[in-house]
Amino acid sequence: MTDTFFLSASLMILFAALLSLYRVVVGPSIIDRIIGVNVIGTKTIAVIVLTGYLFERVEFFIDIAFLYALINFIGALVLAKYFEQKGVEHTGPTP
Amino acid sequence: MNLVAEFLICSGVFFLFMGAVGLIRFPDFYTRMHAAGKCDTLGSLLVLTGLACHEGLGLASAKLLVIAVFIFFTSPTATHAIARAAHKNRVPFWSPGDRG
Numbered sequence: 001m002t003d004t005f006f007l008s009a010s011l012m013i014l015f016a017a018l019l020s021l022y023r024v025v026v027g028p029s030i031i032d033r034i035i036g037v038n039v040i041g042t043k044t045i046a047v048i049v050l051t052g053y054l055f056e057r058v059e060f061f062i063d064i065a066f067l068y069a070l071i072n073f074i075g076a077l078v079l080a081k082y083f084e085q086k087g088v089e090h091t092g093p094t095p
Numbered sequence: 096m097n098l099v100a101e102f103l104i105c106s107g108v109f110f111l112f113m114g115a116v117g118l119i120r121f122p123d124f125y126t127r128m129h130a131a132g133k134c135d136t137l138g139s140l141l142v143l144t145g146l147a148c149h150e151g152l153g154l155a156s157a158k159l160l161v162i163a164v165f166i167f168f169t170s171p172t173a174t175h176a177i178a179r180a181a182h183k184n185r186v187p188f189w190s191p192g193d194r195g
Binding site (some may be wrong): 050063 | 101107108111112114115116118119124127128131135136138139141142143146148149150153154158159161162165166168169172173174175177179180181183184185
């Protein structure tokens with residue numbers, strides 16, 4: 001029963017990540033794509049820990065999730081700094 | 096599987112899902128960021144805390160709480176940096192006459 005619960009929770013989070021991928025693909029400006037990638041990365045941390053419970057190797061997967069959180073944070077900061085100086089091209093109000 | 100952990104994980108999945116729906120549906124960059132930043136932080140915090148409740152006391156739950164505290168500090172910081180980049184480059188606001 002516990003396995004079914006974790007599996008359905010991670011499938012729901014994966015579906016939400018798929019919805020966020022829409023914003024990454026059609027986002028009108030580059031900065032919409034950055035926020036979409038950041039959202040997908042945050043959802044992936046929860047999915048990694050839930051996958052660790054499914055495979056019964058929790059401590060192993062928790063370290064991977066921590067590394068993923070670090071890399072996600074640093075990537076978002078670097079992309080934001082880069083496009084703050086380079087400029088954001090914006091085409092039209094909304095898609 | 097105690098009831099508290101189940102409730103926390105279910106509400107965390109709900110918040111993550113609503114954040115994704117807001118990221119699609121809102122018309123403006125700033126409103127999208129409003130949905131994505133807060134719902135994502137709270138959702139992953141609730142899922143990680145629920146898993147720590149399921150685990151009980153131990154090294155794994157301590158690591159899960161460390162990840163939760165880390166996300167609690169870093170996710171708003173990343174959101175703020177991205178919003179600052181958008182504001183400095185004058186990404187336009189949504190107004191009621193616009194499409195969307």
